[in-house]
Amino acid sequence: xxxLLALLLLFASPAWGQTAAFPLNKSVTSPVNQGVxxxxxxxxxxxxxxxxxxxxxxxxxxxxxxxxxxxxxxxxYPNQITSSYRIGxxxxxxxxxxxxxxxxxxxxxxxxxxxxxxxxxxxx
Numbered sequence: 001x002x003x004l005l006a007l008l009l010l011f012a013s014p015a016w017g018q019t020a021a022f023p024l025n026k027s028v029t030s031p032v033n034q035g036v037x038x039x040x041x042x043x044x045x046x047x048x049x050x051x052x053x054x055x056x057x058x059x060x061x062x063x064x065x066x067x068x069x070x071x072x073x074x075x076x077y078p079n080q081i082t083s084s085y086r087i088g089x090x091x092x093x094x095x096x097x098x099x100x101x102x103x104x105x106x107x108x109x110x111x112x113x114x115x116x117x118x119x120x121x122x123x124x
Contacts (some may be wrong), residue, residue: 007075024049027118030106035063036115037105042123045099051121053089054104056081061110065117070100081115 022043030036039051056065062082067075074094080086096102102121109115 019069021050021122021124024121024123025119026121027116029058030108030115032068032114032118033108033111035105035107037103038117038119040094040096040102040104040119040121040123041097042101047123049096049100049102049121051090051094051102051104051119053087054117054119055085055087056106056115056117057085058083058109059114059116061113062117063107064111065093065107066103066105068103068105069094081109082114 024040026040028036028037028038040051042049051067054065054067058081060083062079064079065075065077065081065086066073075088077086077088094102104117104119106115106117
């Protein structure tokens, strides 16, 4: 009887056949006059990277944020990053091609300025 119960619990588990997600949350601040990037790498080449949201800002000036799947840009925010926080939340997370990295790249915010970039993501 206990073997049957254990077998039933194993197959009733919602995680059966699923890989656990591993958080890849990161934050960076650029040096003065430079851009900055966050590269999200899946734990294994059989996994995906999933981005839920990001926040970004410049101390002053403007910059461009580009989100790429591998080498392919999939979202570009040209000259839209200013000294006000810009928060991007995806109702359906951005998902990289299986085994590919996802990169968030912020260009320089201009002379004498810094940029800050944070992302909430995971690998599954």
